[in-house]
Amino acid sequence: MSSGDQARTTTGQAAGPDGITYLSGFGNEHSSEAVPGALPIGRNAPQRAPLGLYAEQLSGTAFTEPRAHNRRSWLYRIRPSAAHPGFVRLEGGRTNPALRTAPFTEVPDPNRLRWGAPPKAPAGTDFLDGLWTVGGNGDVTQRSGMAVHLYAATASMTDRVFSDADGELLIVPQDGGLLLHTEFGVLRADPGHCALIPRGVRFRVELLGPHAVGYVCENYGQPFTLPDLGPIGANGLANARDFLAPTAAYDDADRPVEVVNKYCGHLWAATYDHSPLDVVAWHGNLVPYVYDLRRFNVIGSISYDHPDPSIFTVLTSPSDTPGLAGVDFVVFAPRWLVGEDTFRPPYFHRNVMSEYMGLIEGAYDAKAEGFVPGGGSLHNMMSAHGPDRETFDRASAAELRPQKVDDGLAFMFETRWPVIATEQAMAAGHRQHGYDEVWQGLQRHFRN
Numbered sequence: 192m193s194s195g196d197q198a199r200t201t202t203g204q205a206a207g208p209d210g211i212t213y214l215s216g217f218g219n220e221h222s223s224e225a226v227p228g229a230l231p232i233g234r235n236a237p238q239r240a241p242l243g244l245y246a247e248q249l250s251g252t253a254f255t256e257p258r259a260h261n262r263r264s265w266l267y268r269i270r271p272s273a274a275h276p277g278f279v280r281l282e283g284g285r286t287n288p289a290l291r292t293a294p295f296t297e298v299p300d301p302n303r304l305r306w307g308a309p310p311k312a313p314a315g316t317d318f319l320d321g322l323w324t325v326g327g328n329g330d331v332t333q334r335s336g337m338a339v340h341l342y343a344a345t346a347s348m349t350d351r352v353f354s355d356a357d358g359e360l361l362i363v364p365q366d367g368g369l370l371l372h373t374e375f376g377v378l379r380a381d382p383g384h385c386a387l388i389p390r391g392v393r394f395r396v397e398l399l400g401p402h403a404v405g406y407v408c409e410n411y412g413q414p415f416t417l418p419d420l421g422p423i424g425a426n427g428l429a430n431a432r433d434f435l436a437p438t439a440a441y442d443d444a445d446r447p448v449e450v451v452n453k454y455c456g457h458l459w460a461a462t463y464d465h466s467p468l469d470v471v472a473w474h475g476n477l478v479p480y481v482y483d484l485r486r487f488n489v490i491g492s493i494s495y496d497h498p499d500p501s502i503f504t505v506l507t508s509p510s511d512t513p514g515l516a517g518v519d520f521v522v523f524a525p526r527w528l529v530g531e532d533t534f535r536p537p538y539f540h541r542n543v544m545s546e547y548m549g550l551i552e553g554a555y556d557a558k559a560e561g562f563v564p565g566g567g568s569l570h571n572m573m574s575a576h577g578p579d580r581e582t583f584d585r586a587s588a589a590e591l592r593p594q595k596v597d598d599g600l601a602f603m604f605e606t607r608w609p610v611i612a613t614e615q616a617m618a619a620g621h622r623q624h625g626y627d628e629v630w631q632g633l634q635r636h637f638r639n
């Protein structure tokens with residue numbers, strides 16, 4: 192699904208390829224029914240819900256949060272979620288020890304860190320088993336902070352469903368498409384898209400090819416929302432209408448399905464006698480969604496200087512302090528650079544925020560080499576970074592014609608707290624030791 196190949200239907204739904212139909216908009220009140228008449232009209236919880244369904248509310252914010260932030264949906268399902276056996280903690284070979292949760296106890300490292308692409312996953316690895324934590328911050332029991340994970344999968348989840356009570360999952364595919372079968376319906380996420388699964392929503396991941404790799408931001412904090420636009424005006428950056436929610440689709444299956452629940456850092460499982468993806472209709476504003484990053488309306492300088500990358504924010508998870516995000520999701524999408532008398536790539540800086548960056552394809556304009564698709568870099572709070580030597584030399588001498596930057600798609604998870612890298616990330620074979628070298632040899636040019 193690229194920005195061009197979605198048709199609009201007259202109902203305001205967006206139809207993608209493969210016959211997937213979506214609902215468009217961000218934060219709006221959607222409604223969808225897979226069977227006509229499944230959605231009650233005029234009330235949420237009639238004495239008997241239509242078609243013998245069970246009514247159930249799923250909340251993403253406290254009932255009492257301001258209306259503008261409040262998120263909840265009503266689900267009309269074949270069986271209520273409460274009808275499940277007890278969860279048993281997964282241990283030993285049945286759990287995924289590479290999937291870690293905050294608080295992280297490793298020593299925070301002030302060094303600039305970078306990794307190449309991780310190794311391919313062994314055969315039979317599904318999305319959940321293929322999650323591997325790079326690092327994170329905060330405390331999941333306080334609903335603050337975030338974690339950065341990679342995933343590498345070679346198998347679809349079939350009779351296995353995942354739900355993450357610890358936070359919402361922002362999935363950024365790098366290679367290989369995904370079909371996300373959720374309680375709300377099906378989303379397709381290809382490289383170049385991001386997809387979001389709200390806290391606690393059950394889903395399974397089907398691979399569209401032999402393997403799939405990508406990045407995940409697990410956000411323990413307030414749900415991601417669109418940034419305010421301030422003087423930019425009423426439009427721009429990620430436009431609300433380009434966020435696509437699924438239409439209702441249900442799995443009416445009475446067969447054993449393992450439901451794995453990530454709960455305060457531990458994986459727990461229960462085998463249900465039916466699929467919990469059995470929602471026939473739903474309405475509300477707490478939804479999974481997919482967004483094509485190439486639709487991002489990039490705004491930048493048309494006079495001079497390189498603007499701060501906050502102008503590239505797709506989604507932000509606010510914290511208690513206005514303007515200070517728990518985590519921002521930022522994309523470096525194709526754009527023109529026209530700044531006069533300007534060093535055009537990212538400048539040298541030391542940032543109070545911490546920056547994990549990944550590359551979906553191509554190259555990134557601050558790094559001549561070494562920052563590769565599927566790899567990542569971590570420039571933690573106050574660490575000095577910016578253009579590598581080669582980029583600095585080239586950009587300082589470049590003729591400043593209008594220049595299209597369209598040879599790559601990079602992103603950043605930027606967080607207010609230092610990202611503590613896990614022991615496995617520090618010891619990983621794909622870690623690039625010697626990253627400091629890229630800033631060596633920057634010559635002294637001072638003349639007095």
Ligand SMILES: O=C(O)Cc1cc(O)ccc1O
Pocket residue numbers: 497498499500536537538540542546557570576577603
């Ligand atoms: O470090 C980076 O490459 C990310 C980044 C990009 C940019 O354009 C300005 C500041 C910044 O941290």
Ligand SMILES: [Fe+2]
Pocket residue numbers: 540542546570576577
């Ligand atoms: Fe930076």
